[in-house]
Amino acid sequence: MAEAAPAKGGPGWTRWLVVAVPYLWSLVFFLAPFFIILKISLSQTAIAMPPYLPVFDGLSTFWESVGELNFDNYVFLAEDSLYIRAYLSSLKIAAVSTLLLLLIGYPMAYSMARAPKSVRPMLVMLVILPFWTSFLIRVYAWIGILKPEGLITVFLQWLGIYGPEDQLRVFNTETAVYIGIVYSYLPFMVLPLYSALEKLDMTLLEAASDLGCPPVKSFWVITFPLSLPGVIAGSFLCFIPIVGEFVIPDLLGGSSTLMIGKTLWSEFFSNRDWPLSSAVAVILLALLVVPIVIFQNYQKRI
Amino acid sequence: MAKTLGPVKRKFSPWDDPGAKPYIRFENVTKRFGDFTAVDDLSLDIYEREFFSLLGPSGCGKTTLMRMLAGFEEPTSGRILLDGKDLAGVPPYRRPVNMMFQSYALFPHMTVEGNIAFGLKQDGLPKPDIDARVKEMLKLVKLERFAQRKPHQLSGGQRQRVALARSLAKRPKVLLLDEPLGALDKKLREETQFELMDIQYELGLTFLIVTHDQEEAMTMSDRIAVMDLGKLVQVAPPAEIYELPNSRYVADFIGDINLIEGKIASAEGNRLRLACDGIGTSIEAEASGSGAAGETAWFAVRPEKVRISHDPPPEGTVNVLSGEVWDIGYLGDVSVYRVKLPNGAIVKSTLANVTRLVERPIGWDDKVYLTWPRDAGIVLTR
Numbered sequence: 001m002a003e004a005a006p007a008k009g010g011p012g013w014t015r016w017l018v019v020a021v022p023y024l025w026s027l028v029f030f031l032a033p034f035f036i037i038l039k040i041s042l043s044q045t046a047i048a049m050p051p052y053l054p055v056f057d058g059l060s061t062f063w064e065s066v067g068e069l070n071f072d073n074y075v076f077l078a079e080d081s082l083y084i085r086a087y088l089s090s091l092k093i094a095a096v097s098t099l100l101l102l103l104i105g106y107p108m109a110y111s112m113a114r115a116p117k118s119v120r121p122m123l124v125m126l127v128i129l130p131f132w133t134s135f136l137i138r139v140y141a142w143i144g145i146l147k148p149e150g151l152i153t154v155f156l157q158w159l160g161i162y163g164p165e166d167q168l169r170v171f172n173t174e175t176a177v178y179i180g181i182v183y184s185y186l187p188f189m190v191l192p193l194y195s196a197l198e199k200l201d202m203t204l205l206e207a208a209s210d211l212g213c214p215p216v217k218s219f220w221v222i223t224f225p226l227s228l229p230g231v232i233a234g235s236f237l238c239f240i241p242i243v244g245e246f247v248i249p250d251l252l253g254g255s256s257t258l259m260i261g262k263t264l265w266s267e268f269f270s271n272r273d274w275p276l277s278s279a280v281a282v283i284l285l286a287l288l289v290v291p292i293v294i295f296q297n298y299q300k301r302i
Numbered sequence: 303m304a305k306t307l308g309p310v311k312r313k314f315s316p317w318d319d320p321g322a323k324p325y326i327r328f329e330n331v332t333k334r335f336g337d338f339t340a341v342d343d344l345s346l347d348i349y350e351r352e353f354f355s356l357l358g359p360s361g362c363g364k365t366t367l368m369r370m371l372a373g374f375e376e377p378t379s380g381r382i383l384l385d386g387k388d389l390a391g392v393p394p395y396r397r398p399v400n401m402m403f404q405s406y407a408l409f410p411h412m413t414v415e416g417n418i419a420f421g422l423k424q425d426g427l428p429k430p431d432i433d434a435r436v437k438e439m440l441k442l443v444k445l446e447r448f449a450q451r452k453p454h455q456l457s458g459g460q461r462q463r464v465a466l467a468r469s470l471a472k473r474p475k476v477l478l479l480d481e482p483l484g485a486l487d488k489k490l491r492e493e494t495q496f497e498l499m500d501i502q503y504e505l506g507l508t509f510l511i512v513t514h515d516q517e518e519a520m521t522m523s524d525r526i527a528v529m530d531l532g533k534l535v536q537v538a539p540p541a542e543i544y545e546l547p548n549s550r551y552v553a554d555f556i557g558d559i560n561l562i563e564g565k566i567a568s569a570e571g572n573r574l575r576l577a578c579d580g581i582g583t584s585i586e587a588e589a590s591g592s593g594a595a596g597e598t599a600w601f602a603v604r605p606e607k608v609r610i611s612h613d614p615p616p617e618g619t620v621n622v623l624s625g626e627v628w629d630i631g632y633l634g635d636v637s638v639y640r641v642k643l644p645n646g647a648i649v650k651s652t653l654a655n656v657t658r659l660v661e662r663p664i665g666w667d668d669k670v671y672l673t674w675p676r677d678a679g680i681v682l683t684r
Contacts, residue, residue, distance in 0.1 A: 206374055207407035209394040211421030211472065225411050 034285075041278035042069035052275050073279035083263065083280065087287065090260040093174070093249075094242035097181045098235050101189040104182065105234065109193035110223075113200070124194065127187050135184065139251050142180050146171040146252065172254030180248040185241075189234040196230025197223070236295050240288050260284055314524055315539070316349040323386075325350040325508055326371065326476060331380035333366050333532075340366040342532035343380070353502055353509045355519035357555070358529035364512045367529075368478050371510065372401045385475070395424070400474035404481040406465035408453040414440070414464050415449040421472040439467040442501065459490050466498075470505070477502075479511040483518060495521050516556050520544070528552050544604075549684045553602045558638075560608065560649050562601045566681070569595055574681055576601050581643050586620040588677050603679030608651040608672050610639050610664060615673050623649060623672040627664060637662060641672055 043052040054065040077083045112123045130138060145151045148167035156162040170176050200223060208218040224231075246261035253259070260280065267277035316322035324347035333341040341363040348354045356364035369375045371382060373394035382389045389397065400421070408417050418439050422432045440446045443463035453461055462482065469477055482498070483491045499522050502509045513519050519526045520540045527537040528551070536548045547553035550561060564578035564585065576585045576599060585601045615622055623643055631638035636652045643649060649672055655662075664670060 201405070201407065203403055203405055203407040204409060206394070207401075207403055207409070208420070209374075210372055210399075210401045211468070212395045212424035213420070214393075214395050217424075222409060 037278045037281055040274055041073055041282050043275045045273050045275055051272050073276050077279055086258045086260045086263045089258040090243050094239050097242050098239045100182050101238050105189035105193055109190050109197050112194050113197035127190050146176050174257050176252040177249050177257050180252045185238045188237045192233040193230040196227040200226055327383040329381040331377045334378045339532050350508055351506055353522055353524045355523040355526045356512045357519045357526050362529040363532040364529050368512050372478055373397045399476040400469040401478040402465050402469040402482050406461050410453055413450050418467050418471050439471050443467045476508045550600055550682050558605050560603050566595050566597050566599050586676050587679055587681050600682045601679050602682050605650040605652040607678040608674050610651040611671050614671055621674050627666055627668045
């Protein structure tokens, strides 16, 4: 037993250092802002600089200040149905978008993984290509496509399907938000799916066929279960940021689309209610921890 | 249950019976991949309950032949018949053959039990029947204790057993085995070879096995087909392949052999004389049918049939060569002597080490005589 243990000092010590540095980095730069936000969420708005009270300024008044913290903002969030609706609407939009992304991304990733080996790198490159342009510009481009006098309207009028008075009524609706989200997040769905499907050993499908399983069925009993890690990774990679998405609903959804990211933004910048928007952010984080924990548990099982 | 099945194995030779109906028949089968011809106008009959081996170097078309029978490839031309029925257009999942894959191809997300039950579930068997069959298969391959394990929790040998059990579970008429023992170490491989033979005999199945390991083929098969460049070179029982190879290719591929080139000087009755200018003497052999005087031919003799000795043989002995011991390979059970003739050619002789001596009587650089009787070798013309 004694021989099996790593030598003292030397390798063990440096290994810990290598692990510790990135962890410390993330810990400091994730936890520090988080605690600041948490603290602000327990404060009250004030017409001041910064716009909330109390402000910790020195040890002498520390305990006094702590006494002033309370959960008023959270109570307010729970009482005003606007916030609850915004959370639910965000979760719904994220869930539906993730499902759409899966439905579109899976066949894409599947055909990429089955393409001849020589063209696969090019296909992967094409999926990544949109990243070469700013995300914001690409969403703006969708405005040009979807707006009532935009490209689609012009095209349909040119085809004669639309009369000169008809216009596309998609811009500033939830549909436009879905279009924008599915377009923007597709690479995040396709790439993990592709990497899971590409690893799949084709002889497994031959074995299934050999044992009497027709191709369509073997997709569901072999290919799909074995690609589940990719499905889950892709879904989380999309679902989590979509819940907090702000730019797309703001630019494409107009005022009718209720999403928590947008609500947070307007509380912060328009109302200058830092404590309330901090509370919104803390709740959002808590909501997103749930799927992450589920994901972690799943990974452990694998 | 099994002991009443079939004839005694030793006397099993349906290929010699002109009335026997072949179970699997390849009829002028050709398979091309682009410019490459993997299988070239090949015809072959395999009989029920036969243990048949396809032997050849990699790329000789043996795996393609097997994959065509399984249905993963369709022949470019020709027909494949199973029990008299043409298999053309029948997809793999409707063929009554099962395959054990070289990589085992076990489903990683299923337990051992799940893997074995997979084929049975596809047939829609009732659950109690499936459970009973799975249990039986687990017992057959001695893996009862591992039923709930996933493939990655098993050793290579255990995985190989799961793959075998899975392919046998459906009681296929024909079991195809693609390099089944390639991933096992030598000891385990030998053990498994005999187990496979027992299973095949007990269940009364037809086995078609692809291998590049000649020892494996020799041990297990009723017949061996030696393939090269998409064609069959020889199809015969192991002993015949070894003792009566029909070409230098087969002679050289199976076992060890000395090949000496010469010209047929005379062929009278069953006696043949081969003039071998290379070694400066002529070789007396039994005529093997083909080969007329003047033709180039090769004398082939297995090293264990070449006697090696310090003492010159008595006057009048045929086939005597003399040379120096160039190299000795001590393998424990036998020693291989590589003897260099005056012209530089090497002739091998093996000697069973029947006595317990650490110092062998024949040593390096000894002058020795090599002899063999007239019927020890065979004359090959191709």
